[in-house]
Structure formats: C-alpha cells, structure tokens
Amino acid sequence: xxxxxxxxxxxxxxxxxxxxxxxRGVSLSLSPGETVGVxxxxxxxxxxxxxxxxxxxxPSAGKIVVDGADVAAFKPRxxxxxxxRGLVQYVFQDPLKSLDPDLTIAESLAEPLRIQGSxxxxxxxxKILHRVRLDESLLDRLPGELSGGQRQRVAxxxxxxxxxxxxxxxxxxxxxxxxxxxxxxxxxxxxxDAGTALLFISHDLGSVAGVADRIAxxxxxxxxxxxxASAVINEPAHPYTRLLVSSAPTLRSxxxxxxxxxxxxTLLDLEGAPV
Amino acid sequence: xxVLALDQVRIRNDVDGREIVRGVSFTLEPGGVVGIxxxxxxxxxxxxxxxxxxxxxxxRIAGGRIDLDGHDVATLTPKQxxxxxxxxxxxxxxxxxxxxxxSLTVGSQVAEVVxxxxxxxxxxxxLHTIELLAAVRLGRSVFDQFPHELSGGMLQRSLIAAAIxxxxxxxxxxxxxxxxxxxxxxEILDLLADLRDDTGLALVVVSHDLxxxxxxxxxxxxxxxxxxxxxxxxxxILYHPEHEYTQLLIAExxxxxLERYLVSS
Amino acid sequence: xxxxxxxxPSGRIAVGILGFIVLLAAIGPFLAPYDPLEGGADILAGxxxxxxxxxxxxxxxxxxxxxxxxxxxxxxxxxxxxxALVAGVIPGILxxxxxxxxxxxxxxxxxxxxxxxxxxxxxxxxxxxGNGIPQAMFTVGILISPLFFRVSRAATLSVxxxxxxxxxxxxxxxxxxxxxxxxxxxxxxxxxxxxxxTTGIGFVVVSSLTFLGIGVQPPAPTWGGxxxxxxxxxxxxxxxxxxxxxxxxxxxxxxxxxxxxxxxVTGEAGxxxxxxxxxxxxxxx
Numbered sequence: 085x086x087x088x089x090x091x092x093x094x095x096x097x098x099x100x101x102x103x104x105x106x107x108r109g110v111s112l113s114l115s116p117g118e119t120v121g122v123x124x125x126x127x128x129x130x131x132x133x134x135x136x137x138x139x140x141x142x143p144s145a146g147k148i149v150v151d152g153a154d155v156a157a158f159k160p161r162x163x164x165x166x167x168x169r170g171l172v173q174y175v176f177q178d179p180l181k182s183l184d185p186d187l188t189i190a191e192s193l194a195e196p197l198r199i200q201g202s203x204x205x206x207x208x209x210x211k212i213l214h215r216v217r218l219d220e221s222l223l224d225r226l227p228g229e230l231s232g233g234q235r236q237r238v239a240x241x242x243x244x245x246x247x248x249x250x251x252x253x254x255x256x257x258x259x260x261x262x263x264x265x266x267x268x269x270x271x272x273x274x275x276x277d278a279g280t281a282l283l284f285i286s287h288d289l290g291s292v293a294g295v296a297d298r299i300a301x302x303x304x305x306x307x308x309x310x311x312x313a314s315a316v317i318n319e320p321a322h323p324y325t326r327l328l329v330s331s332a333p334t335l336r337s338x339x340x341x342x343x344x345x346x347x348x349x350t351l352l353d354l355e356g357a358p359v
Numbered sequence: 360x361x362v363l364a365l366d367q368v369r370i371r372n373d374v375d376g377r378e379i380v381r382g383v384s385f386t387l388e389p390g391g392v393v394g395i396x397x398x399x400x401x402x403x404x405x406x407x408x409x410x411x412x413x414x415x416x417x418x419r420i421a422g423g424r425i426d427l428d429g430h431d432v433a434t435l436t437p438k439q440x441x442x443x444x445x446x447x448x449x450x451x452x453x454x455x456x457x458x459x460x461x462s463l464t465v466g467s468q469v470a471e472v473v474x475x476x477x478x479x480x481x482x483x484x485x486l487h488t489i490e491l492l493a494a495v496r497l498g499r500s501v502f503d504q505f506p507h508e509l510s511g512g513m514l515q516r517s518l519i520a521a522a523i524x525x526x527x528x529x530x531x532x533x534x535x536x537x538x539x540x541x542x543x544x545x546e547i548l549d550l551l552a553d554l555r556d557d558t559g560l561a562l563v564v565v566s567h568d569l570x571x572x573x574x575x576x577x578x579x580x581x582x583x584x585x586x587x588x589x590x591x592x593x594x595x596i597l598y599h600p601e602h603e604y605t606q607l608l609i610a611e612x613x614x615x616x617l618e619r620y621l622v623s624s
Numbered sequence: 625x626x627x628x629x630x631x632x633p634s635g636r637i638a639v640g641i642l643g644f645i646v647l648l649a650a651i652g653p654f655l656a657p658y659d660p661l662e663g664g665a666d667i668l669a670g671x672x673x674x675x676x677x678x679x680x681x682x683x684x685x686x687x688x689x690x691x692x693x694x695x696x697x698x699x700x701x702x703x704x705x706x707x708a709l710v711a712g713v714i715p716g717i718l719x720x721x722x723x724x725x726x727x728x729x730x731x732x733x734x735x736x737x738x739x740x741x742x743x744x745x746x747x748x749x750x751x752x753x754g755n756g757i758p759q760a761m762f763t764v765g766i767l768i769s770p771l772f773f774r775v776s777r778a779a780t781l782s783v784x785x786x787x788x789x790x791x792x793x794x795x796x797x798x799x800x801x802x803x804x805x806x807x808x809x810x811x812x813x814x815x816x817x818x819x820x821x822t823t824g825i826g827f828v829v830v831s832s833l834t835f836l837g838i839g840v841q842p843p844a845p846t847w848g849g850x851x852x853x854x855x856x857x858x859x860x861x862x863x864x865x866x867x868x869x870x871x872x873x874x875x876x877x878x879x880x881x882x883x884x885x886x887x888x889v890t891g892e893a894g895x896x897x898x899x900x901x902x903x904x905x906x907x908x909x
Contacts, residue, residue: 125540125541125542125543126510126511126540138794140790140793140794164796164798165796166796167793167794167795167796168795168796169796170795170796172794173794173795174790174791174794176787176790176791178787181786181787181788182787182788182790182791183788184788184805184806186809186810192788195791195792195795195797195805196795196796199792199795199796199797199801200795200796242791246795261398261399261567262398262567262607262608262611263607265611265615266611266615269615287540287541288541289541289617290541290570290612290615290616290617291615291616293615293616293617293619293620294614294615294616294619295615313620314620317617317620318620327542327545328541328542329617330545331541331542331544331545331546332541332545332616332617333541333544333545333548333568333570333571333573333574334570334612334616334617334618335569335570335573335597335609335612335613335616335618341545342549342552342553345545345546345549346549349546354542
C-alpha cells in the first residue's frame with residue numbers, strides 16, 4: 085500500500101488581482117522505501133505542493149491520503165494529532181533559518197520529542213547525532229556557531245528523530261558545497277535503504293538524479309511527467325523536460341545543445357527565445 | 360595578442376597579512392574562454408576583482424603582473440582605469456537585483472551606461488539601448504519596466520546588456536548564473552556563448568560548479584584556498600584530472616548528477 | 625543580558641542614574657531634613673547651610689520638597705509603563721494568533737488610541753474621575769499601549785513566519801507551545817527597549833501634569849510642581865528651576881540611553897558578539 089497518495093490536487097491562492105492557480109490536478113503516489121524527485125523551477129508550485137501535504141496550505145480540491153487517512157479535510161486538532169505521531173517530517177531549504185537561533189542544537193533536536201511527550205529524550209538525541217555523523221560537542225552550541233553542512237545535518241537529524249516514514253525535503257543540498265552535498269546525499273540514500281520514503285523537491289535535476297527512483301516534473305502547477313529517473317533523463321517526453329535535461333550542466337555536454345534549447349524555448353513560449 | 364594576461368598574481372590582505380591568492384596565471388586571447396572553478400573562499404572572486412581594478416580596501420596585488428589589453432595595470436592611474444573599465448573589461452555578478460536601482464526603469468539604467476561610456480545624447484542612447492536589449496534577447500518593453508517587474512534571468516540579461524554596451528574585449532561572469540533556475544542558467548550561458556561567437560568577446564567564467572565552466576571553456580583553473588591546484592585544457596581536466604580535489608568534483612557529478620543516467624555517446 | 629548592558633559605558637551610567645533615582649524614591653522622604661509641607665518665615669531664601677537649595681515662596685525647604693516629590697514622579701512613570709506593557713503586549717502577541725476578527729479590532733483600536741493626544745486626554749480623565757496621579761497615569765498608560773502593541777506584534781509576526789516555527793508546527797506544536805518556546809524570547813528584547821522608552825515618556829508626562837497642577841493636591845510636592853513654583857519667582861531665584869529640570873532631564877536621558885543599550889546588546893550585532901564570546905570561552909576551556 086502506498087504511504088502517500090495524492091489525487092487531483094488543486095490549490096489556489098487569493099491575490100488582489102483575482103485567484104492564482106498554484107497547483108492544478110496534481111496526482112502523485114509514494115510507497116515505503118521509495119524516493120521521488122519533484123523537479124520544478126521558480127513559480128512551478130513545488131513549495132506549495134510540500135506545504136499542502138504538510139497541512140500548512142489548504143487545498144481547494146483533491147485528496148491527500150497519508151497512511152490511509154484523507155488529510156485534505158482535516159481540522160486543526162486532527163492535524164496536531166497526526167503531526168505528533170511524527171509520521172511525516174520536513175527538511176527546510178535554509179538550515180540556518182529553520183533552526184531557532186536562541187536554542188542550542190540539543191534543544192532544537194529534542195523539540196519534536198518534547199512536543200510528543202516521549203521518554204528517553206537525551207538518549208535519542210545522542211543516537212540521532214551519531215547517525216548523521218556529528219560530534220557530541222556540538223550539542224550545546226547555537227546554530228550560528230555551526231558550518232552550513234553541519235546545520236543541514238542537524239536539520240535532517242531533527243526530522244529523523246521521530247522515526248518518520250515519509251520525509252519531504254525542500255532543496256536540501258542547494259546551499260551546500262560539494263563535500264557536504266555528498267555527505268547529505270549519502271545520508272539520504274541510507275534512509276531510503278532503511279525503508280523511509282523520501283519526497284525530494286528541487287529546481288535542479290542534477291541534485292535529484294543521484295538519489296531518486298522516480299522523477300516528477302512540475303511545470304506551471306501541473307505534473308507534466310512522472311516516470312523512472314533514467315527514463316525522464318534519457319528520453320524526456322514533454323518539451324519542458326527536454327529543455328530541463330538539456331539545460332542541466334553536465335561534464336560531457338559542452339555547447340552542443342544550444343540550438344536545440346533555443347527551439348524548445350520558442351516552443352514553450354519562454355522568455356529568452358530570440359526576439 | 361592577448362586581451363588579458365595574469366602572470367603569477369598574488370593578492371595580500373594587509374589587515375592580517377595573509378595571502379588570499381597565491382600565484383594565478385592565465386592568458387586570454389580574443390574570443391577565448393577561461394573558466395575558474397572553486398568554492399567560496401577559494402580566491403576566485405578576489406582574482407577577478409584584481410583584474411577589474413576593484414580590489415576591496417586593504418587588499419593589494421603583492422606580486423606578479425596583470426596585463427590588460429597591453430597595459431600593465433600596476434602603471435594605470437585611477438582615471439585610466441575608469442577609461443578601461445566598461446570599454447575594455449567588464450563584468451556581471453551573482454544576484455543581479457542588487458546591481459539595479461529599484462526605483463528607476465531598467466532601460467534608463469542601461470541607457471545611463473551608454474551615455475557615459477559612449478557619450479551619446481539622450482535620444483541616441485535610447486535607440487542604442489533598445490538595440491543592446493535586443494542583443495540579449497529582451498524586448499523593447501523591458502526599457503520602461505522596473506527591476507521588480509522582471510525575473511532574475513531577465514535582470515541578469517539587462518545587466519549583460521549594460522556590461523557589453525561599450526563593446527569590451529573581456530567580460531568576467533562571476534557566479535553570474537548561480538542564483539538562477541537551471542533553464543535560465545542555460546539561457547544566460549547560451550547568450551554568453553552567442554556573444555563570443557558573434558563579437559569575439561573573450562570570457563572569464565567563474566563558478567563553483569565544474570559543469571557550468573566545462574560548458575564552453577577552453578582552459579580551466581581549479582582553485583582551492585587561494586591556490587591553483589590544477590590548470591589545463593578542459594579535456595584534460597575532465598578526462599584526466601590529476602589533483603584529488605578535481606577528482607572529487609568530477610566524482611560528485613558522476614555518482615550524483617545526471618551523468619549517472621546519461622547514456623555516454 | 626544585564627551583564628552585557630553594564631559592559632557598555634552608556635549602559636553603566638544609565639543604570640547608575642536610574643538606580644540613584646529609584647533609591648531617592650524609596651528612601652528620599654525619610655532623608656528630607658524638613659517637613660516638605662511646612663513653611664517657614666524665611667521666604668525665597670538663597671542656598672545656605674540650613675537650606676541647601678534655599679526655600680520657596682512659602683518658606684518651604686526645596687531639598688525636602690524634591691526628595692519627597694521623587695516618589696510620586698517615579699511611581700507615576702513606572703505605573704505608566706506597566707499599564708502600557710500589559711495593555712499592549714498581550715493583545716499584540718495574540719493579534720497574530722487569535723484570528724482575523726480579533727486582529728482587525730485590535731489594530732483599529734491601536735490606531736485610534738495612538739491618535740489621541742495623551743496629555744490632553746489625561747487632563748480630561750482627571751476632570752471626570754477626580755484629580756489623582758493613578759487615574760491620570762492609568763489613562764496615559766492605556767494611550768501609550770499601542771507602542772507596545774506594535775512592537776510585540778511586529779516581533780511576533782517576524783517569528784511566526786520563520787521556518788523554525790513552522791518546523792515546530794509540523795512536529796505538532798500548539799500555539800501555546802510556539803509562543804512559550806519560540807516567540808516569547810524574541811519579543812522580550814524589543815519590549816525591554818520599549819519599556820525603558822515609555823518609562824522616560826512617563827516621567828515627562830508626570831512632570832508635565834504636576835507642573836500644570838494636575839494629579840496632585842496643591843501642597844503635595846512633586847518635581848514638576850517644584851519647577852512650576854520656582855518659575856513663578858524667577859526674578860528672586862533665577863537659578864532655581866535648573867535643579868528640578870536637571871533631575872527630570874537626567875532621568876529621561878538615562879531611560880533613553882538604557883533603551884539604546886538594550887537595543888545594542890540584543891540586536892543582530894549583539895547576537896554576533898555573544899556568539900564570538902561563547903566561542904572564545906570554549907576555545908580557552
């Protein structure tokens with residue numbers, strides 16, 4: 085059975101100039117141990133998708149079934165109960181902003197457990213720190229004293245501490261340099277192998293390709309392609325996916341795709357097409 | 360003759376006495392492209408600033424020599440520098456929005472560069488600016504738009520328009536595509552490649568991503584902690600990297616990037 | 625935080641002055657050499673060994689009147705800032721969480737209160753409720769409360785939208801948890817700044833009211849009252865108004881520079897300094 089099953093999800097934002105259609109008819113499913121990459125650029129609705137799954141944004145239509153329950157119509161109280169089970173966790177794009185600057189690392193890590201009211205908190209905090217390969221001396225530091233890579237591992241550790249079955253990650257490696265990026269990606273692979281489902285959201289096909297089993301491409305609020313990663317990358321079907329794949333900088337690709345990219349931009353009526 | 364040549368350039372921070380850059384050399388021919396790869400703090404940006412004559416306070420060139428279009432920059436007066444910047448060497452940086460005044464239209468800001476650098480009158484400057492915007496594939500309507508009305512890619516293209524206004528011979532692109540979406544990044548890189556093909560503009564492309572630099576560079580410098588750890592033609596760097604740091608950069612792409620799936624052709 | 629304020633020279637001086645003034649308010653009336661209400665034969669006398677600052681137009685000792693009057697001035701200004709604190713901070717934080725209706729009502733109420741001139745209004749209220757410092761100060765406190773409302777609301781808003789609060793919500797935190805755990809600490813420093821500022825304002829208001837003779841029955845001494853009395857006999861004792869004026873000015877200055885000091889040590893720069901210090905301590909350990 086799938087852990088997350090989204091069908092026909094519509095999200096609108098109210099704006100001064102009418103309504104903004106952020107997501108249209110999005111359907112997506114995720115099984116335990118599966119990693120799905122959601123690729124979308126600025127304005128594609130990828131953050132809205134994550135926030136809707138987490139209950140921070142209310143959908144105008146559609147179903148979101150998490151572990152057998154349709155959460156789309158949940159009331160605040162039901163949401164709180166669901167969240168306290170720690171089933172679904174989220175890793176933010178900016179690790180510095182997602183940690184309270186006035187709380188020590190130990191306090192930040194323990195917070196989800198404190199909210200749950202669970203026992204043996206200290207023990208779990210030490211264990212999780214070990215799991216993300218951070219030193220115990222960091223526990224009584226403040227987020228501002230850590231490096232970017234350490235912070236992101238703390239943020240991942242906080243998400244892991246409730247033993248979630250599904251983790252949403254919003255650009256978890258975009259802000260990291262290559263050495264730290266490799267470490268965080270390795271960690272995600274371990275999680276996947278241990279049976280955790282991951283929804284990896286990014287604008288960069290390159291950073292998702294290494295860990296995703298399936299890739300869903302989000303373009304202007306719609307999923308235009310949802311197939312195994314190698315299929316999306318090697319035989320992209322939608323013109324936008326083709327542009328995305330040919331735009332991703334790779335070591336071997338040189339300037340060969342320049343003309344093809346120009347045609348695709350014209351086809352999609354994007355800015356940057358020759359005028 | 361080369362348009363930009365660095366010979367064993369060393370840059371010192373006079374406050375703590377540390378050498379931020381230790382021995383960078385490369386030669387750029389007209390229409391050539393040199394790439395510099397390195398993480399933040401590697402010294403790549405400070406090297407570019409030295410070539411532009413805009414080193415921050417307390418930083419100075421402590422050794423080596425920079426030749427810009429035949430002039431040894433150490434002998435240039437501030438006035439001569441101002442004359443060369445824009446018309447011989449120019450640059451675009453990360454975060455284009457911070458280089459534009461939010462309360463003026465994009466067109467008026469590009470036109471200002473045209474008026475100052477080319478000495479054109481208001482009307483002629485406007486016409487020339489619209490031509491420049493077309494060269495970076497921006498429509499006429501952009502002239503009267505404000506920065507907040509444009510996307511990051513469009514802002515970067517209008518800054519490129521301003522940078523190439525006085526037909527410089529060298530353009531430095533320092534992390535110019537880092538903050539942009541991938542398709543927009545490709546669009547800017549394609550634009551730079553087109554400009555090089557059409558006008559013989561020489562480029563220095565600086566990035567933390569080896570793949571971005573590898574797109575169209577002839578020569579690549581890999582920098583780390585102020586030193587050039589590896590330097591050579593792009594094919595050599597990509598296929599026969601010698602330094603372990605370069606190997607790490609490539610291994611990261613091979614095992615986590617698109618390369619994992621791409622059928623090698 | 626208090627230790628770091630004391631490390632700043634301006635903070636040290638401000639705390640010193642305020643400490644001295646509070647001490648005056650606490651024990652001043654007992655130190656007074658004469659009965660502040662009882663006049664003597666010696667009217668409008670200059671400074672002498674018996675009367676350090678001379679006597680006023682009824683022959684009352686000015687030192688005794690200033691010492692005795694300090695209590696009303698200090699208590700009045702503290703009352704203003706405490707009333708404003710309670711009336712402003714609680715709705716300020718709640719306006720972010722209690723829904724759109726509460727938010728709309730409190731925002732309009734704050735706008736209305738801020739538009740009222742508090743000195744004039746305080747005069748009106750004392751006319752209505754009887755002449756007394758507590759009534760006047762309560763009114764002024766309520767009228768100043770929008771300052772606290774805005775400050776605490778702005779601080780709460782910036783925290784409420786931060787990713788770490790969302791992280792707590794995603795972990796199942798209730799509003800109460802979020803306020804206790806994350807919001808409260810961030811709202812305290814700006815409130816402390818506002819508190820120091822309003823105490824200064826309160827001082828000016830108490831002095832102004834008592835100068836006008838509002839809030840106290842005539843014989844009772846206050847700093848503002850002493851000042852008013854001295855101004856009436858400028859030709860006899862031209863230097864005399866300087867003393868109560870200096871007292872009022874020093875206190876208000878101390879309140880304001882304390883507010884600045886709090887801002888300095890709790891702002892972004894203060895936080896960076898704190899981080900550096902704790903790193904230094906660790907490096908030494």
